[in-house]
Amino acid sequence: MHTSVWSSPTLCGGDREELSYSPQKVANPLKPYSVRFYLSVVEFLSKIGGRDKLARTTQYMLKVIIPAIENFHPDGLKNDITPRLNNVATGLGHGRRFIRIGNLPALVRDILTTAVDKLPFIRVFSTASKSCSLAFLFVDHSEWVSRCGVFKMQYDYWAWYGAFFWFMGACLGALCNLYLIARARALILSAVMRQRQASLPDDQKKISKDIADAQDLMKKQQIDLARNLCDAIMASNGVRKMNDVPQWIFSLFGCMSSVIGSYQTWPALD
Helix, strand or coil: CCCCCCCCCCCCCCCHHHHCCCCCCCCCCCCCHHHHHHHHHHHHHHCHHHHHHHHHHHHHHHHHHHHHHHHHCCHHHHHHHHHHHHHHHHHHHHHHHHHHHHHHHHHHHHHHHHCCCCCHHHHHHHHHHHHHHHHHHHHHHHHHHHHCCCCCCCHHHHHHHHHHHHHHHHHHHHHHHHHHHHHHHHHHHHHHHHHHHCCCHHHHHHHHHHHHHHHHHHHHHHHHHHHHHHHHHHHHHHHCCCCCCCHHHHHHHHHHHHHHHHHHHCCCCC
16 A cells, blocks of 8 residues: 555654654643643653653763863863763663664664655655665664674774764655655645635635645654754764864754754644
């Protein structure tokens, strides 16, 4: 069965669980905002993607804070605080790898889904993007298992391949985002022209709904495009080490990517 790209606007990267499309929920006036917000936090943390994004945001925030402490604080504070924060960041990195084990079979499922999509562009480039993401996760988890002492591997050698797959997956995902944004824009323009010619109220209502759906799709793809670009910038530092650029800048892009991913994963208040 072919999957319609309009019913699956997140074919270009990221976890299906955390980026899946759902209709906009209407706020329930019978529940106070604080209660609805608390329930959203609970639902967010119950997802694998939510816990991963929270740990990732904290990890990269620490990587931004640590250089600031090293550069602007006395040696006593630097020698006391910096090693602890480094240990926390390292521990979060190992924990995230365990959390993301479930992403491997999920990516295989998504690859099989996009491989039969009705749009040739999505069928080729989105499948390639997800395949690169799968290869990156495989290399990343292999390095993690190796560091646990199960087997030995050359970290520097395989780290380059992991960064390369991550970079290619983000770039191909960004191409898919741009394609879907252009397609949604064309659909909106076509619907506006039809709306001007339509005379029946039912036709007007149906066309208005099509325009709203296309605008919602375009917004989601624009947000996903920003996340993929941040990931591509981060991964590029692993493909070719940029020693003349402060490393905290790449960590800052990691924070931005994590915040965007958290926004995409965050459940709507009902």
